[in-house]
Amino acid sequence: MLSVVDVSVTYPNGVAALKATNATFARGQFIVLLGKSGAGKSTLLRSLNGLVRPTRGDVRNEAHGSIFASGATLRAHRRRTGMIFQQHHLIGRLTALENVLTGRLASHGFLRSLAPLPRADRIMALEALDRVGLADRALDRADELSGGQQQRVGIARAMAQRPEIVLADEPVASLDPATAVKVLEDLHRICREDGITAIVSLHQVELARQFGDRIFGLARGQIVFEDGPEAVGGIALDQIYQTHPAELAVAAE
């Protein structure tokens, strides 16, 4: 479905956020990237739709091969790839519906998108809002909604693209635990129903076990394990959450 080949990312400030990484994400699965902050989850997710350009290596999908082949290829890949952000990335002074319609932009040329989008797109956006339970708030400003509702609008915006893949970068990290579970349930249910491949970064082990079909553990810019949720136990968790033995040795000196 989607694979990264020897991808490494070094930011201009010299931080090596991702070391040569290989991974293949299978179609239709709900995949969790698990790790503490700074482990490289965001960088890996953002390289999957080219928001971050890998310093080395390549990202490939079934339809296009390398997603970086051309500007048009990258946009075509992004059109079928929805993204959900930790801080939802909405425009506060626009309505929920207007924010969701951003997800329909890539289906239209620039000049067409200056006029109000066609009724069909507005219906798609409203359906997407309805699926996260917010159709009745469609005309409210985004900044009048609660945190959980704003993130649901973020999900609706991704779903309005009718995506094949959804990337979610810590989608519930800014929410309280109860709301976090509800929002993840919504996301999980919609991806199941539509057969969408979801790649979701999380830092909570319980949530990863509850929702993930497949869990990739990240630490220090590398994938340190890949397994099913039932197999993610003590040793695997030590690898991503405990201090690395080498660091312990350094600290002891």
Next chain:
Amino acid sequence: MSASGSFDTILAEERRSALRGAGLLAAIIAVCVIALGVTGFFDLQRFIESGPAISQLADEMIPPDFGRWQSWLRPLFDTLAMSIAGTALAVVFSLPLALLAAPNTSPHPVVCFAVRTLLAFLRSVPEIILGVLFVAAVGFGALPGVLALALHSVGMVGKFYAEAIEHVDPKPLEAARAAGATPLQVIAHAVLPQVLPQLTDVTIYRWEYHFRASAVLGIVGAGGIGFELIAALRLLNYDQVSAILLSILACVVAVDSIGASLRRSLK
């Protein structure tokens, strides 16, 4: 012991920064006083001698003479039209230039620098000079006034627009990009919706300013109520001057309140 020692260091540092602040304030006040001195403000003699002249002028200005009010309606209307037309032209040219001048939407740093320089040049030419030039180019009337207002304002409005655009929240831009939006779509659907209230504010402020400025432009023959004002001044009809000034004031108040209600409805 060591804690109270480090507290002393913090307090000493705080005292030093307070002293720096006081020193800066004293320097600013000194510069202002020097500037007033250089321009002759402390020459008491001139103020004392000016007393009779001022009271005579005031005598002649009061009461205002509204006798010719009917012949001012058309020039006032022209001035209003000039201010609106000048603002519209300024907006049309400022928006694309601002997008080229803001680092986050500019295609290239060189373009960004070149457009910023152009904007700085435009605002450094006073509109009264532009008015003289355009009167020479296209003749007397409202048209040279409108062109002068617009050209000068592009420099100012373009700069303010560019600053608003520069400070947008980058997150919605990233979201639009991630959804496959083209760079122009990102600008139209993620940048502009965020800055619309600021752009409206600048534009309406500029409209109010244009009304006052177009009154001045009449002085160089660029149409409107300013033409009547300078005529009355030349004929030493100070009671008409005060009446025209009051009419302009009334219009400015009206424009201000229309502007305020526009701002509210466009928030």
